[in-house]
Amino acid sequence: MLTGSAREISKATLVQLQLPRPATGQAMIKSAYVRRLGLRPGEAEAVRDHLRDTGTAGSPAGSGDSAAGGEGPAGEVSDELIGLLAEFERPVPSSLLPSPSEFAPVPVPALEAFGDALIELRQRRVERLAAGRAGAAADTAADPAADVPPADVEGLAQQDVRSAVVAVRALAANTQATPLGMLNLERLEMVPAGLERGELLATIPLAPLEETAVSHKEWSVRSKEFTSIVTDSLETVSETGVTDNTELAQSTTSQAQHSNQFNVTATVTGGIPVINGSAQSGFTSQDSRSQSASDSTKHATALTKKASSRAKQEHKITISTTTVTGTEETSTRKLRNPSASEPMRVDYFSLMRRWRVRLYRHGLRMTYDLVIPEPGAGLRRMHKELADLKGRLGPFQFALPHSEITEAILPGETQPHYRVLAERYGAVVPDPPLPPSAPQFSVGAPSQEEGWHIFTPDPLEVPAGYRIKTLKLWFATTSKKDEKFSFKVLGTPLYIKDETQGEYGPAELTSGAYGKFMLHATGKVYISFEMVNNRNTTIRVASEIEEIPTQLDPDPAKPPKSDRIREKWQSDVWNLLRDAAQSQYYERQQDIATKAAALQEQIEQVDTLTLRREEGDEIMKGVLRFLLGPDFALMPQPVIDAFIKAKVDLEHGIGFDDNNLGLDATAWATVRGHEDVIRFINQAIEWENVVTFLYSYFWDVPQSWNFIRRLRHPDANRQAFLRSGSARVVLTVRKGWEEEWVNFAEGGFKTPPVTPNAKYLTIAREIAAYDDRNYPGIPPANPARSAVRLEEAVYTTSRDVLAKSSNPVNIKVDSSKDFLVGAQVVLDSADKVDPADGRVVQETQIVTAIPDVTHLTVGRLDRAHDGSVTPFAVLQPGTKGALIAEWNEYTPSSGTDIEIGSDLGSGA
Structure with missing residues (x-):
């Protein structure tokens, strides 16, 4: 076996315990x-x-x-x-x-x-x-x-x-x-174990003296499905160009990632990439061991079988034959049957790589289950900001009514309101138009020595949009010597005659007494006077004007509504304000679009390792808030206030980058207030091996469903995390902290601690004891690939009768070969109980010396051991753990095998 080419995949089997609900x-x-x-x-x-x-x-x-x-x-x-x-x-x-x-x-x-x-x-x-x-x-x-x-x-x-x-x-x-469970730490090892002849690829029959050319073509099809399996995958480094893409380990890893990432209802994240569940059971000294081992074996076997099938599907071989007559090509291989009387057959076989697959169980951890709501709530905040920014993008609307443009000073303002609006929108607007002055004139009329004449002074110029409201007349004159004068306003009944001198007025010509002369006249208003025998005559005419009405109020007690000039001013100001507001709006829209694009890039352009670390941090934060309460002060407010008082830069997180923070003893005591709890939680839990099952969005409150299910992210794991409504978090309790964690979680963090449920405490002790007895000296759950490991355990027996001792004890054994000084050994069996106290006699001790080939020295003995009737076991466990399953898998290689005239009937 090529042990140096072994591949490893860490996996685990979670066993959920089923116990009565504690009182x-x-x-x-x-x-x-x-x-x-x-x-x-x-x-x-x-x-x-x-x-x-x-x-x-x-x-x-x-x-x-x-x-x-x-x-x-x-x-x-x-x-x-x-x-x-x-x-x-x-x-x-x-x-x-x-x-x-x-x-x-x-x-x-x-x-x-x-x-x-x-x-x-x-x-x-x-x-x-x-x-x-x-x-x-x-x-x-x-x-x-x-x-x-x-x-x-x-x-x-x-x-x-x-x-x-x-x-x-x-x-x-x-x-x-029941929150307590067991996590069996396992390792799937795959080692190349040689090559074997595989299936028959082609058969080429040759008649006597027949010659043929054989073209051999082989290729592999590489597919990138789910997450790219030949590039950076999750936290692992790229193996492109280093490993064959059809090998078993690569395909198995891909299958595991596919299973983890695309299980919508229960995405598995955490330090253990492959995890399967086992049936619930009660706990009596690992009652569920055989069941969980069987479930784990089935899960691992199915995983490698699928991977092997996938590897075979990716590997393709074709062989084509052509008969060559009179020509020869260098790309072909010529085959010739040398016999003149016997036919010949050439058989092509594929060469398959055989893998020896072993499933080891190397540790047992206690787990503690929690269900936390909205695990991705903190990471959704950026998506909410992005949604808010996009929601602010839209067409320009200007809802300012014309009536709001007024020169009145409104409550709370110190200047006319139209100027306030101009400053708000950054516009330059004209002041409201002043009412035009009413036209008038004062002239001296020419003297008339003989007869009568008509005098028409320059007309009154009524401004556009206005009309005459009142017209008043004043005049003063004298007559010629020994004569009397006459004065008449043409078009009116005003007629003064047979007078020698006098001053007259004011006469309101627009009144009814004078026939409403020139009432509501517009434009140029001419007034003519007829005079007889006058001299030293002065005439003055003054008017009042009003705007020409555009709408008459139905109430006759009210004056007519007319404000066309003012309306034009309001319209001009409104247009200027609208143009300025539109420019501001487009500038803000551009700024919002830029911010949205930058935030979108910030969300999506993040490497995979950072995404996984962020998700792990959010899970840890959710667990802390659940256990310690939502108001638990990760950073107490008094400390923040002290930093602000000391003018520490809090926004950029560089508050502790200074030798003098200006904090007194009280502030530092507040900083250390939760130190014990934080240290305990970080030490008691293997946060690198926390497993999270994400549940769908509909486990959140209905009001948030519409937003959550629309969240999108290019990374499938991050998208599932953001969309999860709640999450089941399986905390892996660190070895040696089982009893302390149960005291904390069940009884509360208090000194002296509150005694938790007796059943839970018993389970914690049994899990710790079982791990000590069966998996001593095991490396951490995620060991480095370069870690040195023994292949198998070393086993011997002893017939000694040994008493408890706090001093080193020399044990006579059948053989001390392969035992190591400093290694842990397991003494006796787990099913042997001391009748005196009912405790298991199996224990773990350290080898301190090996005197000879039949003796071992251990540092102490906590229990008595009797091998006089039945020898007791002395086991130095291999660091691989306990082998619970072993099987072979086959993947194709690039080689082929040729045989002349093989015996196909033998099943070769």
Whole structure:
């Protein structure tokens, strides 16, 4: 076997345990549920009153038949629980809220009953606000957001209903199923094991002395399907030009990626690229081991079978024969039967590469299941920004009415409103037109010594669009000596005669007394005077003008409406404002389009490795928020305030790139406030091996369905992540942290810790013990390809009778060959129990010395071992783990085999 050419694929088998729903524990899940409800002041008491009215509330405090710890019926909400929940109505920092451990003894049905009642009350409030009944005013007055508009109050109320619904659903999903499971770490190894003759490709029969030419042609068809399997694939480096595209390992990897990326309802992501599930079962010292091994073997066998078939489909060979008479071509191979009497047959066979496939199980990890809502919520924000930008692109519209263009100074403004509009749109507009001056004249008439004459001064020039409203006349004159004068306004009844001198006026010629002379006259208005025997005559005429009306008001008490000049000014200003606004709009549209294109590129032009890391970060953030509550301060606000006070650059994330941050001891204490929790979560979980199952968009709230299902991304994995409505996250607990994690997740992070559910704690201990006994010395779950590994385990037996000892113990064995100093060895069997305490006697110790070929020295013995009746086993496990399945696969090669006259009947 060519062991140096081995290929490896890491895989795992997840076994979900099935246990009764625990009465206590799950403190972190319950605490996160209460935080997600977002209780407002007074809601806990309102729910208690509602439950009392419906008969599902617990007894009053002090009655002794119901408590927060669940002494009463499971579905009843006690006064103690109401008091505990009321603590979360206060707007205080999360560090001052009750510890999650307070919820460990609270029954889940009581929390569900509280949540259902809260949803009902919040829904009623939404209905009252929507209907505008009197109850809405009282609710608004009591609401912390009472100073916001009514529409926003109703929106906040709807958001409260949504938060409660999501929280109740998450509580049911995360407490109904057992969160504990087992993840069997496995490795699929494929090693080339030589070449074998494959199927018959062609047979060429030759008659005696017959000669023929054979043309041999071979080619391979390479297909790029799903994600490109010959280029950079996920986090792996490119292997183009290094590996044969038809080899088993490459095809198997492609099949695994196809299965992971295109399973719409359950996309698998995380550190283990190939994972299959096994049947649920109870846990009694790995009861499900044989079942999970069988399921894993079937899954791995099916995977390699499909890959082998794919490789064969990609490899094509054709052989064509032509008979040559009298000519010879250099591209052909001539075959000739030398016998003059016997026929001959030439058989062509394909050469197949044989692969030895082995499935190893090398470790066992405890898993903890969570269901988190909207895993891609943080990454959707950029898509929302892009949608908002695209939504702002559209045709130009200018909705400013002409009537808003006025020279009046509106409330809150310091200048005429038309100037405010001009500054808003960046336009230069003319001032409103001033009313024209009314025409008038004052002239001296020529003296008339003899007879009479008619005098017509220059006309009154009435401006365009205006007409005469009033016309008044003043005149003064004297007569000739010994004569009397006469003065008459032609066209009017005004006639003064037989006077010697005098001053007259004003006479309103446009009044009815003078026949409404020149009333509403326009253009040039001529006034003629007839005078007799006058001298020293002065005439003055003054007018009032008005705009010519364009529309008469039906109410005769009101003056006619006429403002054509003003309307023209408003129209001119409106056009100037519109042109300026249009220019601004197109500039903004161009800027928005540029931003949208840049954001689109930022979303799509990201390498695959970065995409996977971002998704992993979002999963970790979602888990933290679920376990520690949505208000958990990843960076406490007091620290941010301290940075701002110290004038630290927060926008670019370089706040800690300075020797002097200006933080005092109190600020640094706040920074370290959650240090223990953060360190514990990062150490206790193998975040590189967290497995995520993404569920479809319809597991999110219906209001977001339309947006989520329209999300698009060139990377199929990112698109599935963005579209997921919720996600099942399988946390892989790091080896050695099983009991601590159960204490944390089930009992709450508290010192001293709250004792979690006994069954869960037992399972954690058994999983850790089984991994120690059966897989000691195994490298991490994702070992480097260059890691040195032994091929198989080393095994021997001992007949010694050994007692417990804290000192080194020398053990007599059948053979110490191949054992190594410093290696771990497993002593005794897993099914042997010490009758004194009922504990398994199997243990793991370190070889400290090998004195000779029949002795081993271990550092200590924690259990007694008796090999006098039945020898006990001493096993040094191989780092490959336990071999659970082995089979052969075949892929085509580029070679062919030729045989003359083969015996086809033998099945060759």
